[in-house]
Amino acid sequence: MPKVLISDKMDPQAAQIFRDRGVEVDEITGKTPDELKAMIGEYDGLAIRSSTKVTKEILDAATNLKVIGRAGIGVDNVDIPYASSKGVVVMNTPFGNSITTAEHAIALMFALARQLPEADASTQAGKWEKNRFMGVEVTGKTLGLIGAGNIGSIVASRALGLKMKVVAFDPFLTPERAVEMGVEKATLEELLAKADFITLHTPLTDQTRNILSRENIAKCKKGVRIINCARGGLIDEAALKDALDSGHVAGAALDVFAEEPAKASPLFGTPNFISTPHLGASTNEAQVNVALQVAEQLSDYLMTGGVTNALNMPSLSAEEAPKLKPYMALAEKLGSLIGQLEGEGIQGVSIEVEGHAAELNQKPITAAVLAGLMRVYSDTVNMVNAPYLAKERGLDVREVRHDREGDYQTLVRVTVKGKQGERSVAGSLFGHAQPRLVELYGIKVEADLDDTMLYIVNQDAPGFIGRLGTALGAADVNIGTFHLGRRDQGGEAVLLLSVDGTVDKAVVDDICKLSGVKDVKLLRFA
Numbered sequence: 001m002p003k004v005l006i007s008d009k010m011d012p013q014a015a016q017i018f019r020d021r022g023v024e025v026d027e028i029t030g031k032t033p034d035e036l037k038a039m040i041g042e043y044d045g046l047a048i049r050s051s052t053k054v055t056k057e058i059l060d061a062a063t064n065l066k067v068i069g070r071a072g073i074g075v076d077n078v079d080i081p082y083a084s085s086k087g088v089v090v091m092n093t094p095f096g097n098s099i100t101t102a103e104h105a106i107a108l109m110f111a112l113a114r115q116l117p118e119a120d121a122s123t124q125a126g127k128w129e130k131n132r133f134m135g136v137e138v139t140g141k142t143l144g145l146i147g148a149g150n151i152g153s154i155v156a157s158r159a160l161g162l163k164m165k166v167v168a169f170d171p172f173l174t175p176e177r178a179v180e181m182g183v184e185k186a187t188l189e190e191l192l193a194k195a196d197f198i199t200l201h202t203p204l205t206d207q208t209r210n211i212l213s214r215e216n217i218a219k220c221k222k223g224v225r226i227i228n229c230a231r232g233g234l235i236d237e238a239a240l241k242d243a244l245d246s247g248h249v250a251g252a253a254l255d256v257f258a259e260e261p262a263k264a265s266p267l268f269g270t271p272n273f274i275s276t277p278h279l280g281a282s283t284n285e286a287q288v289n290v291a292l293q294v295a296e297q298l299s300d301y302l303m304t305g306g307v308t309n310a311l312n313m314p315s316l317s318a319e320e321a322p323k324l325k326p327y328m329a330l331a332e333k334l335g336s337l338i339g340q341l342e343g344e345g346i347q348g349v350s351i352e353v354e355g356h357a358a359e360l361n362q363k364p365i366t367a368a369v370l371a372g373l374m375r376v377y378s379d380t381v382n383m384v385n386a387p388y389l390a391k392e393r394g395l396d397v398r399e400v401r402h403d404r405e406g407d408y409q410t411l412v413r414v415t416v417k418g419k420q421g422e423r424s425v426a427g428s429l430f431g432h433a434q435p436r437l438v439e440l441y442g443i444k445v446e447a448d449l450d451d452t453m454l455y456i457v458n459q460d461a462p463g464f465i466g467r468l469g470t471a472l473g474a475a476d477v478n479i480g481t482f483h484l485g486r487r488d489q490g491g492e493a494v495l496l497l498s499v500d501g502t503v504d505k506a507v508v509d510d511i512c513k514l515s516g517v518k519d520v521k522l523l524r525f526a
Ligand SMILES: NC(=O)c1ccc[n+]([C@@H]2O[C@H](COP(=O)([O-])OP(=O)(O)OC[C@H]3O[C@@H](n4cnc5c(N)ncnc54)[C@H](O)[C@@H]3O)[C@@H](O)[C@H]2O)c1
Pocket: 073, 074, 075, 094, 097, 098, 101, 146, 147, 148, 149, 150, 151, 152, 169, 170, 171, 172, 173, 201, 202, 203, 204, 205, 207, 208, 229, 230, 231, 255, 256, 278, 279, 280, 281, 282
Protein backbone atom coordinates (compact mmCIF):
# COMPACT_ATOMS: atom_id res chain seq x y z
CA MET A 1 0.00 0.00 0.00
CA PRO A 2 1.54 3.37 -0.96
CA LYS A 3 2.23 5.79 1.87
CA VAL A 4 1.82 9.58 1.82
CA LEU A 5 3.04 12.26 4.21
CA ILE A 6 1.03 15.47 4.66
CA SER A 7 3.70 17.83 5.96
CA ASP A 8 1.82 21.18 6.03
CA LYS A 9 -1.48 22.09 7.64
CA MET A 10 -4.21 20.94 5.32
CA ASP A 11 -7.96 20.45 5.52
CA PRO A 12 -8.64 17.07 7.24
CA GLN A 13 -10.70 15.89 4.24
CA ALA A 14 -7.40 15.33 2.38
CA ALA A 15 -6.36 12.58 4.80
CA GLN A 16 -9.80 10.99 4.54
CA ILE A 17 -9.58 10.87 0.72
CA PHE A 18 -6.20 9.14 0.90
CA ARG A 19 -7.62 6.51 3.28
CA ASP A 20 -10.75 6.01 1.15
CA ARG A 21 -8.55 5.43 -1.92
CA GLY A 22 -6.42 2.82 -0.15
CA VAL A 23 -3.40 5.05 0.49
CA GLU A 24 -1.81 5.04 3.94
CA VAL A 25 -1.38 8.59 5.25
CA ASP A 26 0.51 10.34 8.06
CA GLU A 27 -0.14 13.98 8.95
CA ILE A 28 3.00 15.33 10.57
CA THR A 29 3.36 19.10 10.27
CA GLY A 30 5.81 21.69 11.55
CA LYS A 31 8.95 19.55 11.24
CA THR A 32 12.39 21.07 10.74
CA PRO A 33 14.24 20.25 7.50
CA ASP A 34 16.45 17.78 9.39
CA GLU A 35 13.45 16.04 10.94
CA LEU A 36 11.75 15.84 7.54
CA LYS A 37 14.95 14.47 6.02
CA ALA A 38 15.07 11.73 8.62
CA MET A 39 11.51 10.55 7.94
CA ILE A 40 10.90 11.20 4.21
CA GLY A 41 12.54 7.93 3.07
CA GLU A 42 9.50 5.85 3.97
CA TYR A 43 6.99 7.79 1.84
CA ASP A 44 5.83 7.38 -1.76
CA GLY A 45 3.99 10.70 -1.84
CA LEU A 46 4.34 14.10 -0.16
CA ALA A 47 1.45 16.59 0.14
CA ILE A 48 2.51 20.15 0.96
CA ARG A 49 1.40 23.79 1.03
CA SER A 50 4.03 26.54 1.16
CA SER A 51 5.82 25.87 4.47
CA THR A 52 7.62 22.67 3.50
CA LYS A 53 10.69 23.43 1.40
CA VAL A 54 11.45 20.49 -0.85
CA THR A 55 15.15 21.03 -1.39
CA LYS A 56 17.86 18.87 -3.00
CA GLU A 57 18.74 17.52 0.45
CA ILE A 58 15.18 16.43 1.16
CA LEU A 59 14.90 14.88 -2.32
CA ASP A 60 18.16 12.99 -1.86
CA ALA A 61 16.79 11.50 1.35
CA ALA A 62 13.44 10.69 -0.29
CA THR A 63 14.48 7.33 -1.67
CA ASN A 64 10.93 6.04 -2.26
CA LEU A 65 9.28 9.29 -3.28
CA LYS A 66 7.29 9.19 -6.52
CA VAL A 67 5.11 12.26 -6.34
CA ILE A 68 4.86 15.66 -4.63
CA GLY A 69 1.51 17.45 -4.54
CA ARG A 70 1.24 21.16 -3.79
CA ALA A 71 -2.17 22.11 -2.38
CA GLY A 72 -2.05 25.48 -4.10
CA ILE A 73 -0.57 27.11 -7.18
CA GLY A 74 2.98 28.39 -6.62
CA VAL A 75 5.62 25.68 -6.52
CA ASP A 76 8.60 27.88 -5.77
CA ASN A 77 9.15 25.88 -2.56
CA VAL A 78 9.95 22.76 -4.62
CA ASP A 79 13.20 22.25 -6.50
CA ILE A 80 11.40 21.03 -9.64
CA PRO A 81 14.47 20.48 -11.86
CA TYR A 82 16.05 18.32 -9.16
CA ALA A 83 12.78 16.47 -8.47
CA SER A 84 12.55 15.79 -12.22
CA SER A 85 16.11 14.51 -12.34
CA LYS A 86 15.19 12.12 -9.51
CA GLY A 87 12.10 10.96 -11.38
CA VAL A 88 9.62 12.53 -8.94
CA VAL A 89 6.40 13.96 -10.40
CA VAL A 90 5.45 17.43 -9.10
CA MET A 91 1.78 18.44 -9.24
CA ASN A 92 -0.14 21.52 -8.15
CA THR A 93 -3.83 22.42 -7.95
CA PRO A 94 -4.02 25.38 -10.32
CA PHE A 95 -7.63 26.52 -9.85
CA GLY A 96 -8.69 25.63 -6.31
CA ASN A 97 -7.74 28.94 -4.66
CA SER A 98 -7.99 31.36 -7.61
CA ILE A 99 -11.32 32.97 -6.65
CA THR A 100 -10.25 33.33 -3.04
CA THR A 101 -6.95 34.99 -3.99
CA ALA A 102 -8.67 37.31 -6.47
CA GLU A 103 -11.08 38.31 -3.70
CA HIS A 104 -8.14 39.05 -1.41
CA ALA A 105 -6.67 41.38 -4.04
CA ILE A 106 -10.01 43.19 -4.34
CA ALA A 107 -10.29 43.37 -0.52
CA LEU A 108 -6.83 44.95 -0.35
CA MET A 109 -7.74 47.39 -3.12
CA PHE A 110 -10.70 48.64 -1.06
CA ALA A 111 -8.62 48.64 2.12
CA LEU A 112 -6.13 50.93 0.36
CA ALA A 113 -8.81 53.14 -1.22
CA ARG A 114 -10.41 53.83 2.17
CA GLN A 115 -7.39 53.36 4.51
CA LEU A 116 -9.41 50.79 6.43
CA PRO A 117 -6.67 49.35 8.70
CA GLU A 118 -5.48 52.79 9.85
CA ALA A 119 -9.03 54.06 10.32
CA ASP A 120 -9.86 50.96 12.33
CA ALA A 121 -6.77 51.30 14.57
CA SER A 122 -7.41 55.01 15.14
CA THR A 123 -11.10 54.49 15.93
CA GLN A 124 -10.41 51.65 18.34
CA ALA A 125 -7.79 53.88 20.00
CA GLY A 126 -10.68 56.26 20.79
CA LYS A 127 -9.48 59.03 18.45
CA TRP A 128 -12.52 59.42 16.10
CA GLU A 129 -10.36 61.13 13.43
CA LYS A 130 -13.14 61.69 10.88
CA ASN A 131 -11.19 64.38 9.01
CA ARG A 132 -7.94 62.40 8.80
CA PHE A 133 -9.26 59.66 6.52
CA MET A 134 -10.28 60.83 3.09
CA GLY A 135 -10.57 57.97 0.61
CA VAL A 136 -10.93 57.60 -3.14
CA GLU A 137 -13.70 55.89 -5.14
CA VAL A 138 -12.75 52.97 -7.32
CA THR A 139 -15.62 53.55 -9.77
CA GLY A 140 -14.28 54.96 -13.04
CA LYS A 141 -10.66 54.39 -12.01
CA THR A 142 -8.18 52.38 -14.05
CA LEU A 143 -6.91 49.07 -12.69
CA GLY A 144 -3.59 47.92 -14.17
CA LEU A 145 -3.40 44.14 -14.21
CA ILE A 146 0.08 42.67 -14.50
CA GLY A 147 -0.57 39.01 -15.35
CA ALA A 148 -3.94 38.02 -16.82
CA GLY A 149 -4.06 34.29 -16.07
CA ASN A 150 -6.48 32.46 -13.79
CA ILE A 151 -6.40 34.89 -10.89
CA GLY A 152 -5.79 38.03 -12.96
CA SER A 153 -8.84 37.31 -15.11
CA ILE A 154 -11.07 36.83 -12.05
CA VAL A 155 -9.78 40.11 -10.61
CA ALA A 156 -10.55 41.78 -13.94
CA SER A 157 -14.14 40.50 -13.95
CA ARG A 158 -14.69 41.72 -10.37
CA ALA A 159 -13.14 45.11 -11.19
CA LEU A 160 -15.33 45.50 -14.28
CA GLY A 161 -18.32 44.75 -12.04
CA LEU A 162 -17.15 47.65 -9.87
CA LYS A 163 -17.23 49.87 -12.97
CA MET A 164 -13.47 50.21 -13.18
CA LYS A 165 -11.51 50.25 -16.46
CA VAL A 166 -9.00 47.43 -16.70
CA VAL A 167 -5.73 47.55 -18.66
CA ALA A 168 -3.70 44.37 -18.74
CA PHE A 169 -0.05 43.64 -19.39
CA ASP A 170 0.66 40.00 -20.11
CA PRO A 171 2.88 38.94 -23.04
CA PHE A 172 0.79 35.77 -23.43
CA LEU A 173 -2.58 37.54 -23.52
CA THR A 174 -4.01 37.33 -27.04
CA PRO A 175 -6.04 40.25 -28.43
CA GLU A 176 -9.07 37.90 -28.68
CA ARG A 177 -8.79 36.88 -25.03
CA ALA A 178 -8.42 40.53 -24.01
CA VAL A 179 -11.68 41.33 -25.81
CA GLU A 180 -13.36 38.32 -24.21
CA MET A 181 -12.18 39.52 -20.78
CA GLY A 182 -13.30 43.08 -21.47
CA VAL A 183 -9.84 44.50 -20.80
CA GLU A 184 -7.50 46.71 -22.80
CA LYS A 185 -4.25 44.95 -23.70
CA ALA A 186 -1.33 47.27 -22.94
CA THR A 187 2.43 47.37 -22.78
CA LEU A 188 3.95 47.64 -19.34
CA GLU A 189 4.88 51.28 -20.02
CA GLU A 190 1.30 52.12 -21.02
CA LEU A 191 -0.08 50.37 -17.97
CA LEU A 192 2.29 52.17 -15.61
CA ALA A 193 1.32 55.52 -17.13
CA LYS A 194 -2.44 54.89 -16.95
CA ALA A 195 -3.20 52.89 -13.83
CA ASP A 196 -4.68 54.34 -10.63
CA PHE A 197 -4.37 50.92 -9.00
CA ILE A 198 -1.89 48.19 -10.01
CA THR A 199 -2.37 44.56 -9.06
CA LEU A 200 0.16 41.81 -9.74
CA HIS A 201 -0.80 38.25 -10.74
CA THR A 202 2.23 36.62 -12.36
CA PRO A 203 4.51 33.85 -11.15
CA LEU A 204 8.00 34.86 -10.03
CA THR A 205 10.33 34.16 -12.95
CA ASP A 206 13.52 35.70 -14.34
CA GLN A 207 11.27 37.94 -16.48
CA THR A 208 8.92 39.05 -13.69
CA ARG A 209 11.43 39.45 -10.85
CA ASN A 210 11.41 43.12 -9.84
CA ILE A 211 8.88 43.94 -12.55
CA LEU A 212 7.97 46.89 -10.33
CA SER A 213 11.57 48.04 -10.07
CA ARG A 214 12.62 51.48 -8.79
CA GLU A 215 12.65 52.67 -12.39
CA ASN A 216 9.19 51.29 -13.17
CA ILE A 217 7.71 52.60 -9.93
CA ALA A 218 8.98 56.05 -10.94
CA LYS A 219 7.09 55.66 -14.25
CA CYS A 220 3.78 55.09 -12.44
CA LYS A 221 1.14 57.79 -12.25
CA LYS A 222 1.58 59.89 -9.10
CA GLY A 223 -0.80 58.64 -6.41
CA VAL A 224 -0.93 55.07 -7.70
CA ARG A 225 -1.92 52.31 -5.25
CA ILE A 226 -0.20 48.93 -5.60
CA ILE A 227 -1.39 45.47 -4.58
CA ASN A 228 0.64 42.25 -4.64
CA CYS A 229 -1.07 38.94 -3.85
CA ALA A 230 1.14 36.93 -6.23
CA ARG A 231 4.74 36.45 -5.17
CA GLY A 232 7.31 38.41 -3.19
CA GLY A 233 10.19 39.47 -5.40
CA LEU A 234 7.93 41.06 -8.04
CA ILE A 235 8.40 44.47 -6.39
CA ASP A 236 11.57 46.23 -5.26
CA GLU A 237 10.51 46.61 -1.62
CA ALA A 238 13.12 49.28 -0.77
CA ALA A 239 12.03 51.38 -3.76
CA LEU A 240 8.39 50.93 -2.76
CA LYS A 241 9.16 52.20 0.74
CA ASP A 242 10.87 55.32 -0.69
CA ALA A 243 7.96 55.92 -3.07
CA LEU A 244 5.45 55.64 -0.20
CA ASP A 245 7.55 58.02 1.92
CA SER A 246 7.72 60.56 -0.92
CA GLY A 247 3.99 60.23 -1.68
CA HIS A 248 4.62 59.16 -5.29
CA VAL A 249 2.81 55.93 -4.37
CA ALA A 250 -0.32 56.71 -2.32
CA GLY A 251 -0.67 53.25 -0.86
CA ALA A 252 0.58 49.68 -1.14
CA ALA A 253 -0.79 46.37 0.09
CA LEU A 254 1.40 43.29 0.12
CA ASP A 255 0.28 39.78 0.93
CA VAL A 256 3.62 38.35 -0.18
CA PHE A 257 7.22 39.34 0.51
CA ALA A 258 10.63 38.68 -0.95
CA GLU A 259 11.51 36.94 2.30
CA GLU A 260 8.87 34.94 4.11
CA PRO A 261 7.95 34.78 6.90
CA ALA A 262 8.45 38.57 6.73
CA LYS A 263 9.09 39.54 10.31
CA ALA A 264 11.08 42.78 10.00
CA SER A 265 10.38 44.43 6.66
CA PRO A 266 11.48 48.09 6.31
CA LEU A 267 7.96 48.66 4.96
CA PHE A 268 6.39 47.88 8.32
CA GLY A 269 5.12 51.03 9.99
CA THR A 270 5.15 53.07 6.76
CA PRO A 271 1.96 55.17 6.46
CA ASN A 272 -0.50 53.86 3.84
CA PHE A 273 1.15 50.46 3.83
CA ILE A 274 -0.98 47.37 4.51
CA SER A 275 0.26 43.84 4.90
CA THR A 276 -1.17 40.37 5.36
CA PRO A 277 0.86 37.21 6.07
CA HIS A 278 0.43 35.40 2.72
CA LEU A 279 -3.31 34.97 3.29
CA GLY A 280 -4.33 35.08 -0.37
CA ALA A 281 -5.48 31.45 -0.39
CA SER A 282 -6.73 31.35 3.17
CA THR A 283 -10.47 30.78 3.05
CA ASN A 284 -12.33 27.68 4.15
CA GLU A 285 -13.59 27.16 0.63
CA ALA A 286 -10.19 27.41 -1.07
CA GLN A 287 -8.47 25.22 1.49
CA VAL A 288 -11.10 22.50 1.11
CA ASN A 289 -10.78 22.75 -2.71
CA VAL A 290 -7.01 22.44 -2.81
CA ALA A 291 -6.86 19.73 -0.13
CA LEU A 292 -9.43 17.58 -1.94
CA GLN A 293 -7.74 18.12 -5.29
CA VAL A 294 -4.25 17.33 -4.10
CA ALA A 295 -5.39 14.17 -2.31
CA GLU A 296 -7.31 12.99 -5.38
CA GLN A 297 -4.41 13.73 -7.73
CA LEU A 298 -1.79 12.00 -5.56
CA SER A 299 -4.05 8.98 -4.95
CA ASP A 300 -4.78 8.69 -8.68
CA TYR A 301 -1.10 8.71 -9.51
CA LEU A 302 -0.10 6.24 -6.82
CA MET A 303 -3.02 3.86 -7.37
CA THR A 304 -3.71 4.06 -11.13
CA GLY A 305 -0.88 6.00 -12.75
CA GLY A 306 -3.24 8.87 -13.70
CA VAL A 307 -1.38 12.18 -13.98
CA THR A 308 -3.22 15.50 -13.51
CA ASN A 309 -1.72 18.99 -13.25
CA ALA A 310 1.85 17.74 -13.27
CA LEU A 311 4.48 20.38 -13.90
CA ASN A 312 7.17 17.98 -15.07
CA MET A 313 5.30 15.23 -16.89
CA PRO A 314 2.60 14.99 -19.57
CA SER A 315 -0.92 14.70 -18.19
CA LEU A 316 -2.57 11.32 -18.29
CA SER A 317 -6.17 11.01 -17.14
CA ALA A 318 -7.27 8.11 -14.96
CA GLU A 319 -9.39 7.05 -17.98
CA GLU A 320 -6.42 7.15 -20.39
CA ALA A 321 -3.98 5.47 -17.99
CA PRO A 322 -5.28 1.87 -18.36
CA LYS A 323 -5.45 2.23 -22.19
CA LEU A 324 -1.93 3.58 -22.36
CA LYS A 325 -0.41 1.16 -19.87
CA PRO A 326 0.33 -1.69 -22.36
CA TYR A 327 1.64 0.87 -24.87
CA MET A 328 3.97 2.32 -22.28
CA ALA A 329 5.22 -1.19 -21.48
CA LEU A 330 5.79 -1.80 -25.23
CA ALA A 331 7.42 1.61 -25.71
CA GLU A 332 9.75 1.14 -22.75
CA LYS A 333 10.81 -2.30 -24.02
CA LEU A 334 11.47 -0.99 -27.54
CA GLY A 335 13.48 1.93 -26.12
CA SER A 336 15.40 -0.42 -23.87
CA LEU A 337 16.05 -2.89 -26.73
CA ILE A 338 17.44 -0.32 -29.12
CA GLY A 339 19.34 1.41 -26.30
CA GLN A 340 21.06 -1.87 -25.33
CA LEU A 341 21.80 -2.76 -28.96
CA GLU A 342 23.18 0.64 -29.91
CA GLY A 343 24.91 1.52 -26.62
CA GLU A 344 26.06 5.07 -25.97
CA GLY A 345 26.41 7.64 -28.74
CA ILE A 346 22.79 7.93 -29.86
CA GLN A 347 22.25 11.43 -31.25
CA GLY A 348 18.58 11.37 -32.08
CA VAL A 349 15.44 9.31 -31.70
CA SER A 350 12.18 9.33 -33.60
CA ILE A 351 9.05 7.75 -32.14
CA GLU A 352 6.36 6.91 -34.66
CA VAL A 353 2.88 5.66 -33.85
CA GLU A 354 0.35 4.26 -36.29
CA GLY A 355 -3.05 2.59 -36.26
CA HIS A 356 -4.72 2.50 -32.81
CA ALA A 357 -1.58 3.89 -31.17
CA ALA A 358 -1.99 7.08 -33.23
CA GLU A 359 -5.35 7.74 -31.52
CA LEU A 360 -3.70 7.99 -28.11
CA ASN A 361 -1.87 10.71 -26.22
CA GLN A 362 1.65 10.29 -27.61
CA LYS A 363 3.56 12.13 -24.89
CA PRO A 364 3.50 9.26 -22.35
CA ILE A 365 4.54 6.81 -25.10
CA THR A 366 7.50 9.05 -25.96
CA ALA A 367 8.43 9.40 -22.29
CA ALA A 368 8.32 5.60 -21.91
CA VAL A 369 10.57 5.06 -24.98
CA LEU A 370 13.05 7.55 -23.55
CA ALA A 371 12.91 5.85 -20.13
CA GLY A 372 13.92 2.56 -21.77
CA LEU A 373 16.51 4.16 -24.02
CA MET A 374 18.20 6.29 -21.37
CA ARG A 375 18.69 3.28 -19.11
CA VAL A 376 21.97 2.89 -21.00
CA TYR A 377 23.18 5.88 -18.99
CA SER A 378 21.45 5.47 -15.63
CA ASP A 379 19.63 2.78 -13.65
CA THR A 380 17.40 5.31 -11.92
CA VAL A 381 15.81 6.68 -15.06
CA ASN A 382 12.00 6.68 -15.36
CA MET A 383 9.31 8.43 -17.39
CA VAL A 384 9.68 11.65 -15.39
CA ASN A 385 13.40 12.16 -15.61
CA ALA A 386 14.04 10.48 -19.00
CA PRO A 387 12.98 13.50 -21.12
CA TYR A 388 15.24 15.75 -18.99
CA LEU A 389 18.15 13.35 -19.25
CA ALA A 390 17.62 13.14 -23.03
CA LYS A 391 17.63 16.93 -23.28
CA GLU A 392 20.71 17.19 -21.08
CA ARG A 393 22.51 14.81 -23.46
CA GLY A 394 21.43 16.84 -26.48
CA LEU A 395 19.31 14.01 -27.91
CA ASP A 396 17.10 15.18 -30.75
CA VAL A 397 13.62 13.71 -30.03
CA ARG A 398 10.99 13.58 -32.77
CA GLU A 399 7.39 12.40 -32.54
CA VAL A 400 5.56 11.24 -35.65
CA ARG A 401 1.91 10.20 -35.88
CA HIS A 402 0.64 8.27 -38.93
CA ASP A 403 -3.11 8.12 -39.41
CA ARG A 404 -2.79 5.18 -41.82
CA GLU A 405 -2.94 1.59 -40.57
CA GLY A 406 -0.12 -0.62 -41.89
CA ASP A 407 0.42 -4.38 -41.54
CA TYR A 408 -0.53 -4.16 -37.89
CA GLN A 409 -3.63 -2.64 -36.28
CA THR A 410 -1.34 -0.76 -33.95
CA LEU A 411 2.37 -0.08 -34.15
CA VAL A 412 5.09 1.82 -32.31
CA ARG A 413 8.36 2.31 -34.16
CA VAL A 414 11.55 3.65 -32.58
CA THR A 415 14.32 4.83 -34.90
CA VAL A 416 17.62 6.02 -33.54
CA LYS A 417 20.46 7.85 -35.16
CA GLY A 418 23.63 6.37 -33.77
CA LYS A 419 27.14 5.30 -34.68
CA GLN A 420 25.78 2.92 -37.35
CA GLY A 421 23.41 5.43 -38.96
CA GLU A 422 19.64 5.20 -38.67
CA ARG A 423 18.24 1.91 -37.35
CA SER A 424 14.81 1.05 -36.08
CA VAL A 425 12.77 -1.45 -34.09
CA ALA A 426 9.00 -1.75 -34.07
CA GLY A 427 6.47 -3.45 -31.87
CA SER A 428 2.78 -4.09 -31.62
CA LEU A 429 0.25 -5.25 -29.04
CA PHE A 430 -1.25 -8.69 -29.33
CA GLY A 431 -4.71 -9.15 -27.89
CA HIS A 432 -4.59 -5.37 -27.15
CA ALA A 433 -2.34 -6.05 -24.19
CA GLN A 434 0.74 -8.13 -24.94
CA PRO A 435 3.78 -6.14 -26.14
CA ARG A 436 5.61 -7.90 -28.94
CA LEU A 437 8.58 -7.00 -31.11
CA VAL A 438 7.65 -7.30 -34.80
CA GLU A 439 10.63 -5.77 -36.59
CA LEU A 440 14.28 -5.49 -35.74
CA TYR A 441 16.63 -3.48 -37.94
CA GLY A 442 14.43 -4.10 -40.99
CA ILE A 443 14.04 -7.85 -40.34
CA LYS A 444 10.59 -9.24 -39.52
CA VAL A 445 10.58 -11.15 -36.23
CA GLU A 446 7.84 -11.86 -33.74
CA ALA A 447 9.19 -11.98 -30.23
CA ASP A 448 8.06 -11.24 -26.70
CA LEU A 449 10.79 -9.30 -24.94
CA ASP A 450 11.27 -11.45 -21.85
CA ASP A 451 13.45 -10.68 -18.80
CA THR A 452 16.75 -12.09 -20.13
CA MET A 453 17.43 -12.55 -23.84
CA LEU A 454 20.27 -13.31 -26.18
CA TYR A 455 20.52 -11.36 -29.43
CA ILE A 456 22.64 -13.12 -32.01
CA VAL A 457 23.44 -12.02 -35.55
CA ASN A 458 24.88 -14.74 -37.75
CA GLN A 459 25.36 -15.77 -41.33
CA ASP A 460 22.35 -17.87 -42.35
CA ALA A 461 23.83 -21.35 -42.91
CA PRO A 462 22.80 -24.95 -42.22
CA GLY A 463 23.84 -26.42 -38.86
CA PHE A 464 24.16 -23.13 -36.97
CA ILE A 465 21.14 -23.60 -34.74
CA GLY A 466 22.34 -27.07 -33.76
CA ARG A 467 25.78 -25.73 -32.80
CA LEU A 468 24.21 -22.92 -30.78
CA GLY A 469 21.85 -25.32 -28.95
CA THR A 470 24.77 -27.58 -28.10
CA ALA A 471 26.84 -24.66 -26.75
CA LEU A 472 23.99 -23.39 -24.56
CA GLY A 473 23.15 -26.91 -23.38
CA ALA A 474 26.79 -27.48 -22.40
CA ALA A 475 26.68 -24.25 -20.35
CA ASP A 476 23.43 -25.42 -18.68
CA VAL A 477 21.45 -22.51 -20.17
CA ASN A 478 17.81 -23.35 -20.75
CA ILE A 479 16.13 -21.74 -23.78
CA GLY A 480 12.62 -20.40 -23.09
CA THR A 481 11.58 -19.05 -26.50
CA PHE A 482 13.35 -18.93 -29.82
CA HIS A 483 12.71 -16.40 -32.59
CA LEU A 484 14.47 -16.33 -35.91
CA GLY A 485 14.35 -13.77 -38.67
CA ARG A 486 16.52 -13.22 -41.72
CA ARG A 487 16.94 -10.62 -44.39
CA ASP A 488 17.24 -13.17 -47.21
CA GLN A 489 18.23 -16.82 -47.67
CA GLY A 490 21.91 -17.28 -46.88
CA GLY A 491 22.16 -13.65 -45.76
CA GLU A 492 22.22 -12.12 -42.30
CA ALA A 493 19.96 -13.80 -39.74
CA VAL A 494 18.89 -12.53 -36.33
CA LEU A 495 18.11 -14.80 -33.41
CA LEU A 496 16.38 -13.69 -30.26
CA LEU A 497 16.31 -16.26 -27.48
CA SER A 498 14.76 -15.87 -24.08
CA VAL A 499 16.70 -17.83 -21.51
CA ASP A 500 15.97 -18.87 -17.94
CA GLY A 501 18.13 -17.38 -15.22
CA THR A 502 21.33 -15.55 -16.02
CA VAL A 503 23.97 -16.11 -18.68
CA ASP A 504 27.64 -15.70 -17.81
CA LYS A 505 29.94 -13.55 -19.90
CA ALA A 506 32.01 -16.68 -20.65
CA VAL A 507 28.97 -18.25 -22.37
CA VAL A 508 28.45 -15.09 -24.46
CA ASP A 509 32.15 -15.25 -25.43
CA ASP A 510 31.79 -18.92 -26.43
CA ILE A 511 28.81 -18.13 -28.66
CA CYS A 512 30.81 -15.31 -30.27
CA LYS A 513 33.40 -17.90 -31.27
CA LEU A 514 30.86 -20.12 -33.13
CA SER A 515 31.41 -20.09 -36.84
CA GLY A 516 29.22 -17.58 -38.73
CA VAL A 517 28.45 -15.43 -35.64
CA LYS A 518 28.78 -11.68 -36.22
CA ASP A 519 27.43 -10.21 -32.99
CA VAL A 520 26.07 -11.40 -29.64
CA LYS A 521 24.47 -9.32 -26.91
CA LEU A 522 22.89 -10.24 -23.61
CA LEU A 523 19.73 -8.17 -23.16
CA ARG A 524 17.81 -7.53 -19.96
CA PHE A 525 14.25 -6.22 -19.77
CA ALA A 526 13.40 -6.83 -16.12
N1 LIG B 1 -1.10 35.02 -2.20
C1 LIG B 1 -1.47 33.78 -2.32
O1 LIG B 1 -1.76 33.10 -1.35
C2 LIG B 1 -1.57 33.15 -3.68
C3 LIG B 1 -2.58 32.23 -3.92
C4 LIG B 1 -2.66 31.65 -5.20
C5 LIG B 1 -1.75 32.02 -6.17
N2 LIG B 1 -0.78 32.89 -5.89
C6 LIG B 1 0.17 33.31 -6.91
O2 LIG B 1 -0.50 34.12 -7.85
C7 LIG B 1 0.19 34.09 -9.09
C8 LIG B 1 -0.77 33.97 -10.25
O3 LIG B 1 -1.47 32.75 -10.18
P1 LIG B 1 -2.42 32.28 -11.39
O4 LIG B 1 -3.12 31.08 -10.92
O5 LIG B 1 -3.20 33.41 -11.90
O6 LIG B 1 -1.32 31.86 -12.44
P2 LIG B 1 -1.52 31.72 -14.02
O7 LIG B 1 -0.41 30.90 -14.48
O8 LIG B 1 -2.91 31.31 -14.34
O9 LIG B 1 -1.33 33.21 -14.53
C9 LIG B 1 -0.10 33.86 -14.54
C10 LIG B 1 -0.11 34.83 -15.69
O10 LIG B 1 1.11 35.55 -15.66
C11 LIG B 1 1.47 35.78 -17.00
N3 LIG B 1 2.86 36.14 -17.14
C12 LIG B 1 3.92 35.31 -17.21
N4 LIG B 1 5.05 36.02 -17.37
C13 LIG B 1 4.68 37.32 -17.41
C14 LIG B 1 5.40 38.53 -17.56
N5 LIG B 1 6.72 38.54 -17.74
N6 LIG B 1 4.71 39.68 -17.54
C15 LIG B 1 3.37 39.69 -17.38
N7 LIG B 1 2.63 38.56 -17.26
C16 LIG B 1 3.29 37.40 -17.26
C17 LIG B 1 1.13 34.49 -17.69
O11 LIG B 1 0.99 34.68 -19.09
C18 LIG B 1 -0.19 34.13 -17.04
O12 LIG B 1 -1.28 34.61 -17.79
C19 LIG B 1 1.18 32.93 -8.97
O13 LIG B 1 2.44 33.47 -8.67
C20 LIG B 1 0.69 32.18 -7.76
O14 LIG B 1 1.71 31.48 -7.12
C21 LIG B 1 -0.67 33.49 -4.67
